Amino acid sequence: MTLFFLPIPVNSPLPDLTLADILERTIELSQTAAVILKSYYRGSPAQLEVIDKAEGPVTVADKAVDRHLLDGIQAMCGDSCGYLTEETYQAGDFQLPQDWVWIIDPLDGTRDFIDKTGEYAIHIALTYQHRPVLAVVAIPESDRLYAAIAGGGTWNITADGVRTPIRVTGGKELTKLVVVASRNHRSEGLVKLLAQLPCQQQLKIGSIGCKIAAILEDRADLYVSLSGTSAPKDWDLAAPELMLIEAGGKFTRQDGSLLKYNQGDVNQWGCLIASSGEWHQQILDACLD
The missing domain is CATH 3.40.190.80 (D-Maltodextrin-Binding Protein; domain 2)
Structure with a gap:
C-alpha cells in the first residue's frame, strides 16, 4: 500500500517504479536490516570485532548491514544510481557523477551500539542533484521507523505496520x-x-x-x-x-x-x-x- 500521496517534485530514477514504490521497498530493506543489527546487539561481545579508526569504531555489524542494504538497493536500481555508504567510501574528494545517489549509514551511532545505550540507527537516503528526496531512518531498539519523501511528508511506521503522519510541534518559549x-x-x-x-x-x-x-x-x-x-x-x-x-x-x-x-x-x-x-x-x- 502506498501511503505517500502529495505531489513529488522529481521523477524516479527507474522507468517502472515511482519514488513511492522505491520507498516502500527501502522500508522493507531497512526492517530486515534492523533485525540483523538486533542479532549482533544481543550477541556476544566477541561477535562485534571492533576496529578503532580515526573517525570512530567500526564493527562487523556495520559491514554486514552495509552489504545487506547495498545488495538490496543495487538489485532494485542497478547502474541508474550512484552509491555512497560509510563502509564503502574511499577517502578522497571526489563526486559521484550520477544525478541520483544513494547515501547510506548502515549503523549510525556505532559507539552507542557497542556501549549498549540503544541509541543507534540506520540511515538510508536517495538524493537527486545533491538534495535528499527519499529517506528512511530506523531505530531498531525501540522498533521505530520513519519514512519521508519530498513533498509527501514524514511518517512513523510501527513494528505492527501502523502508519501515522508526523508534524513537529511548537508553542514553547x-x-x-x-x-x-x-x-x-x-x-x-x-x-x-x-x-x-x-x-x-x-x-x-x-x-x-x-x-x-x-x-x-x-x-x-x-x-x-x-x-x-x-x-x-x-x-x-x-x-x-x-x-x-x-x-x-x-x-x-x-x-x-x-x-x-x-x-x-x-x-x-x-x-x-x-x-x-x-x-x-x-x-x-x-x-x-
Whole structure:
C-alpha cells in the first residue's frame, strides 16, 4: 500500500517504479536490516570485532548491514544510481557523477551500539542533484521507523505496520527549548556555542538519527552541530535532514542555506542547526553572536 500521496517534485530514477514504490521497498530493506543489527546487539561481545579508526569504531555489524542494504538497493536500481555508504567510501574528494545517489549509514551511532545505550540507527537516503528526496531512518531498539519523501511528508511506521503522519510541534518559549546534544562528540567549541544559546536545557542522545527523532517526538526542539577536527558526514545527515524538513522542521547551515550532498568532500563542515522551526532564525542569530 502506498501511503505517500502529495505531489513529488522529481521523477524516479527507474522507468517502472515511482519514488513511492522505491520507498516502500527501502522500508522493507531497512526492517530486515534492523533485525540483523538486533542479532549482533544481543550477541556476544566477541561477535562485534571492533576496529578503532580515526573517525570512530567500526564493527562487523556495520559491514554486514552495509552489504545487506547495498545488495538490496543495487538489485532494485542497478547502474541508474550512484552509491555512497560509510563502509564503502574511499577517502578522497571526489563526486559521484550520477544525478541520483544513494547515501547510506548502515549503523549510525556505532559507539552507542557497542556501549549498549540503544541509541543507534540506520540511515538510508536517495538524493537527486545533491538534495535528499527519499529517506528512511530506523531505530531498531525501540522498533521505530520513519519514512519521508519530498513533498509527501514524514511518517512513523510501527513494528505492527501502523502508519501515522508526523508534524513537529511548537508553542514553547524560546528559553524553554530543549537542545539535544551528543553523548560522545562534544568539542570545546561546541560546548562554548551551546552555552551562548538562549535555551540551556539539554537532552543527551547518541545517533544523529535518534537526535532528530527526539525532535519529531517533541522530546527535544533543537540540535546544533559544530565541526572541529572532524565533521558529520553526508551519510550522518541526509536521511535525518529530510525526515525533519518533511515533518515541518528546519535543518540549515548557520547562514540559513540548505545542506548539499555528494559534493566531493563528504564532510559537512561548519555550524549546522536543526530545529522544530518556530525559533529557527533566532537560534541562527544566537549562533552568530
